[in-house]
Amino acid sequence: MPDRPHTPLLDQVTRPADLKRFSDAQLTQLASELRAETVSAVSVTGGHLGAGLGVVELTVALHAVFDTPRDKVIWDVGHQCYPHKILTERRDRIRTLRAKDGLSGFTKRSESPYDPFGAAHSSTSISAALGFAVARDLGGVTPEGLGDAIAVIGDGSMSAGMAFEAMNNAGHLKKRLIVILNDNEMSIAPPTGALSTYLSRLYTEAPFHELKAAAKGAVSLLPEPFREGAKRAKEMLKGMAVGGTLFEELGFSYIGPIDGHDLSQLLPVLRTIKARATGPILLHVLTKKGKGYAPAERARDRGHATAKFDVVTGKQHKAPSNAPSYTSVFGKALVDQAARDDKIVAVTAAMPDGTGLNLFAERYPSRCFDVGIAEQHGVTFSAALAAGGMKPFCAMYSTFLQRGYDQVVHDVAIQRLPVRFAIDRAGLVGADGATHAGSFDIAYMANLPGMVVMAAADEAELVHMVATAAAHDDGPIAFRYPRGEGVGVEMPEQGEVLEIGKGRMIQQGARVAILSFGTRLAEVQKAAEALAAKGITPTIADARFAKPLDRDLILQLAHDHEALITIEEGAVGGFGSHVAQLLSDEGVFDHGLKFRSMVLPDTFIDQSSPEDMYTTAAMNAPQIEAKVLEVLGVAKIGEKRA
Numbered sequence: 001m002p003d004r005p006h007t008p009l010l011d012q013v014t015r016p017a018d019l020k021r022f023s024d025a026q027l028t029q030l031a032s033e034l035r036a037e038t039v040s041a042v043s044v045t046g047g048h049l050g051a052g053l054g055v056v057e058l059t060v061a062l063h064a065v066f067d068t069p070r071d072k073v074i075w076d077v078g079h080q081c082y083p084h085k086i087l088t089e090r091r092d093r094i095r096t097l098r099a100k101d102g103l104s105g106f107t108k109r110s111e112s113p114y115d116p117f118g119a120a121h122s123s124t125s126i127s128a129a130l131g132f133a134v135a136r137d138l139g140g141v142t143p144e145g146l147g148d149a150i151a152v153i154g155d156g157s158m159s160a161g162m163a164f165e166a167m168n169n170a171g172h173l174k175k176r177l178i179v180i181l182n183d184n185e186m187s188i189a190p191p192t193g194a195l196s197t198y199l200s201r202l203y204t205e206a207p208f209h210e211l212k213a214a215a216k217g218a219v220s221l222l223p224e225p226f227r228e229g230a231k232r233a234k235e236m237l238k239g240m241a242v243g244g245t246l247f248e249e250l251g252f253s254y255i256g257p258i259d260g261h262d263l264s265q266l267l268p269v270l271r272t273i274k275a276r277a278t279g280p281i282l283l284h285v286l287t288k289k290g291k292g293y294a295p296a297e298r299a300r301d302r303g304h305a306t307a308k309f310d311v312v313t314g315k316q317h318k319a320p321s322n323a324p325s326y327t328s329v330f331g332k333a334l335v336d337q338a339a340r341d342d343k344i345v346a347v348t349a350a351m352p353d354g355t356g357l358n359l360f361a362e363r364y365p366s367r368c369f370d371v372g373i374a375e376q377h378g379v380t381f382s383a384a385l386a387a388g389g390m391k392p393f394c395a396m397y398s399t400f401l402q403r404g405y406d407q408v409v410h411d412v413a414i415q416r417l418p419v420r421f422a423i424d425r426a427g428l429v430g431a432d433g434a435t436h437a438g439s440f441d442i443a444y445m446a447n448l449p450g451m452v453v454m455a456a457a458d459e460a461e462l463v464h465m466v467a468t469a470a471a472h473d474d475g476p477i478a479f480r481y482p483r484g485e486g487v488g489v490e491m492p493e494q495g496e497v498l499e500i501g502k503g504r505m506i507q508q509g510a511r512v513a514i515l516s517f518g519t520r521l522a523e524v525q526k527a528a529e530a531l532a533a534k535g536i537t538p539t540i541a542d543a544r545f546a547k548p549l550d551r552d553l554i555l556q557l558a559h560d561h562e563a564l565i566t567i568e569e570g571a572v573g574g575f576g577s578h579v580a581q582l583l584s585d586e587g588v589f590d591h592g593l594k595f596r597s598m599v600l601p602d603t604f605i606d607q608s609s610p611e612d613m614y615t616t617a618a619m620n621a622p623q624i625e626a627k628v629l630e631v632l633g634v635a636k637i638g639e640k641r642a
């Protein structure tokens with residue numbers, strides 16, 4: 001008899017309810033199909049691969065056991081949620097991940113009721129799950145109902161203070177709440193810190209636990225089959241650390257560690273938790289980042305993030321680069337400064353590669369500190385390093401520095417401590433979308449008394465700004481630069497110390513001046529070429545500093561032109577607002593200056609290519625050109641003036 005064609009189980013799944021029909025053996029089969037589908041999808045979209053592969057079985061088990069979307073599964077960070085998206089009515093769009101108008105690479109409330117809480121920054125899931133649990137118990141109403149609240153948080157994300165603030169609160173409130181600690185012994189880089197060591201100890205010591213009285217507490221939580229079969233129960237329990245864990249001291253029942261790739265462990269344990277849990281429970285699962293896809297398992301970052309790739313070879317399709325990335329320029333420039341000054345130290349919050357500090361760490365391991373996902377601590381730690389006579393470079397993405405803002409104000413700025421903030425991923429970042437946009441740092445740094453704020457217009461300028469920051473001991477200083485490659489300018493042999501608060505002229509023109517802060521300068525120059533063809537030659541200047549402003553330069557530009565336009569890759573309240581304040585204070589508007597400030601619009605811009613996002617933001621060359629024509633009252637060819 002010919003074999004009946006095999007219909008993949010995944011093809012029979014549109015929503016999690018479909019999983020309820022499957023036997024445990026079929027769920028194992030489904031997991032393997034889900035893994036293959038995840039790899040296939042990411043091979044065409046690029047994105048976060050390793051974390052999702054590590055939670056394939058957990059995703060299947062959670063959706064098979066719990067009743068989402070009534071039960072709220074909250075994925076911390078959300079970068080591991082692609083398998084979850086495939087099972088929750090989004091498989092048909094999974095190959096649009098991270099693209100314009102496509103699925104988000106993270107969980108997003110507006111995208112699906114199966115994403116009860118949006119994320120992308122880490123360590124929020126336990127607070128969110130606790131909020132749902134309390135809302136449930138107080139009679140809160142949502143369209144899908146309110147059932148169990150389940151936070152799935154990685155070992156890296158667990159290191160953040162916020163996770164422990166939530167654990168502390170949850171242990172006190174004693175609500176039924178499930179926290180799943182997904183321990184793969186990886187952050188983006190290998191995790192650092194004492195908590196990571198503690199977690200490793202929990203499971204390296206666990207096999208030595210005997211099935212004794214200590215196991216009693218957990219037995220009531222164990223699945224029936226285990227209680228029935230003494231042998232299996234013993235096997236299960238001897239791998240569990242019961243009693244005395246940090247989590248239990250915080251008021252949680254601790255179960256684990258269990259093998260997060262073994263559905264014969266995950267399913268019964270989750271079923272029992274669902275049937276019997278009363279208060280807060282922490283289930284510790286051990287997984288492997290990149291599991292089941294050899295190129296990811298082999299990669300240094302376990303396939304954390306990838307470009308599009310060939311599934312068979314694992315080879316990534318990366319566009320050749322024409323210029324070094326800003327990140328690597330920063331990393332090298334800092335190493336260069338550090339060679340001349342042994343007081344220079346560097347701090348990263350779990351992003352050594354992303355910030356370029358990996359170069360620094362290789363060269364000066366004892367002067368580089370990866371504090372884990374702990375931006376608040378990283379900033380205050382830097383402040384005290386400065387107070388102790390060191391020269392700290394606190395290198396963080398603009399979006400993540402938001403976490404440490406009170407520390408920037410309270411610990412750094414008020415005390416006028418010379419922390420050097422290297423703010424990477426400034427401006428719109430592309431596929432990671434609105435959660436990762438570095439839109440606010442100009443505003444939130446430049447409004448602080450005593451803070452110097454610079455933006456690099458190109459990669460050579462960045463080298464000068466690193467040198468300037470290294471030399472600046474008189475209070476805090478920040479410099480920002482975008483994700484991606486520089487513009488390909490000639491690089492200086494070494495950085496020059498810039499005069500604080502002085503900009504530079506790029507081109508002398510007439511009628512209109514464009515004052516750029518940051519890397520829009522290249523677009524301004526393109527716009528100027530197009531304007532030249534129309535007989536308009538704008539003056540162009542690079543402000544370099546949003547704080548202190550170059551008053552002389554700005555007042556001169558205002559005096560010499562009928563119109564002044566500022567442009568920056570930041571939200572309202574930043575550079576342009578400071579310039580407007582100066583012009584207003586100086587009475588310049590009273591004399592009829594036409595002023596425009598080009599800033600990011602007052603919306604959160606969804607993922608796309610950075611270029612497209614800047615088109616949405618109306619900040620590319622054609623829009624700059626249009627702004628010049630508008631302010632000068634010149635209609636574009638083919639357009640009638642209103």
Ligand SMILES: Cc1ncc(C[n+]2csc(CCOP(=O)(O)OP(=O)(O)O)c2C)c(N)n1
Nearest residue numbers: 051120121122154155156157186187188350
């Ligand atoms: C506040 C914050 N800082 C930094 C990051 C960048 N980041 C994204 S995922 C990640 C690692 C998370 O590790 P873990 O929670 O263990 O998840 P895994 O990737 O290992 O599954 C980091 C540092 C972030 N998203 N949010």
Ligand SMILES: CC(=O)[C@@H](O)[C@H](O)COP(=O)(O)O
Nearest residue numbers: 077079120305354425432483
């Ligand atoms: C998930 C997360 O927060 C980071 O991994 C983020 O995707 C950063 O990406 P880049 O480092 O490529 O900018």
Ligand SMILES: [Mg+2]
Nearest residue numbers: 154155156186
């Ligand atoms: Mg991890």
